[in-house]
Amino acid sequence: MPGAARPRHSFCERSFALTKHTVAVLGTGKMGEVVLAGLLRSGWPADRLLITARRPERGAELSGKYGVAVVGNVEAAARADILAIGVKPQDAGKLLDEIGPALPAGKLVVSLCAGLPTGFFAARLPEGTPVIRVMTNTPALVDQGMTAISAGPHATEEHLALAEEMFRPVGSTVRVPESQQDAVTALSGSGPAYFYLLVEAMIDAGVLLGLPRPVAHELIVQTAIGSATMLRDAGEHPVKLREAVTSPAGTTAAALRQLEIHGVRAAMSAALEAARDRAREIAAQAV
Numbered sequence: 001m002p003g004a005a006r007p008r009h010s011f012c013e014r015s016f017a018l019t020k021h022t023v024a025v026l027g028t029g030k031m032g033e034v035v036l037a038g039l040l041r042s043g044w045p046a047d048r049l050l051i052t053a054r055r056p057e058r059g060a061e062l063s064g065k066y067g068v069a070v071v072g073n074v075e076a077a078a079r080a081d082i083l084a085i086g087v088k089p090q091d092a093g094k095l096l097d098e099i100g101p102a103l104p105a106g107k108l109v110v111s112l113c114a115g116l117p118t119g120f121f122a123a124r125l126p127e128g129t130p131v132i133r134v135m136t137n138t139p140a141l142v143d144q145g146m147t148a149i150s151a152g153p154h155a156t157e158e159h160l161a162l163a164e165e166m167f168r169p170v171g172s173t174v175r176v177p178e179s180q181q182d183a184v185t186a187l188s189g190s191g192p193a194y195f196y197l198l199v200e201a202m203i204d205a206g207v208l209l210g211l212p213r214p215v216a217h218e219l220i221v222q223t224a225i226g227s228a229t230m231l232r233d234a235g236e237h238p239v240k241l242r243e244a245v246t247s248p249a250g251t252t253a254a255a256l257r258q259l260e261i262h263g264v265r266a267a268m269s270a271a272l273e274a275a276r277d278r279a280r281e282i283a284a285q286a287v
Ligand SMILES: NC(=O)C1=CN([C@@H]2O[C@H](COP(=O)(O)OP(=O)(O)OC[C@H]3O[C@@H](n4cnc5c(N)ncnc54)[C@H](O)[C@@H]3O)[C@@H](O)[C@H]2O)C=CC1
Pocket: 026, 027, 028, 029, 030, 031, 032, 052, 053, 054, 055, 058, 073, 085, 086, 087, 088, 089, 091, 094, 095, 112, 113, 114, 115, 135, 136, 137, 138, 189, 190
């Protein structure tokens, strides 16, 4: 994923508690890179960042792009103060087996993994290791992310504040009880994909109506941006915003009727339940 290392704040502008700490991103695929690029954009010094990568060519690519050091997992765990776990949930157990036994005291572990409870990490790490679970999303790449943060075992207010400091520069943050994280994953973690699917379907429908694809694309993308900005800034409930578009016996009412007939609400509810259930299943299957 792209994400240029463009400082957004000067170093002294931010009240860094954190930059005295070194962060290691263990597993730098899509989300690991999003986190790495976000920290750099927010002014995090590159010499306080480490990354690990399973594939050497991926490590070389990111090192060249961002100027950060690539190290092994055990070295990252030894040198960094904060370990951001960016591997797939299915790969987390193996990673923890590798770093767990030698993990020095005092490290903060921040898991990005969907589904995995903090207890999964605590059980594989030395007693007393603080663990935080976050669920962020890909719009963090453009500083419009949504990150939900939960304290796990041994995580204090200070640890939560550190996690907030990591993710606030790339969007909004909210604290939630860990029991809500699977629902959060279904809503905002996976949420961007639902919007992209909707946009794709609307563009295809525009083409069916005879519009050139680039025109349909521009119409829908700008309509999505405008609607999202209204949702955030207009101070109105979505129902009110929808009513304002819907003229009596007009075009919008005709379209909304079809969306209801085709079960859009029921589909959304079933989809989010499936995502929540899949998060639980991932946790149950993790070894
Ligand atoms: N993609 C998304 O939108 C979101 C993903 N997440 C979570 O973020 C995590 C990463 O997801 P993605 O970035 O999408 O997956 P990804 O597959 O793009 O990245 C995972 C990376 O971890 C590396 N890796 C695996 N085992 C490793 C090891 N032992 N040492 C070093 N590197 C290792 C892989 O080579 C890969 O580059 C997952 O746990 C996922 O649940 C959370 C929120 C959103």
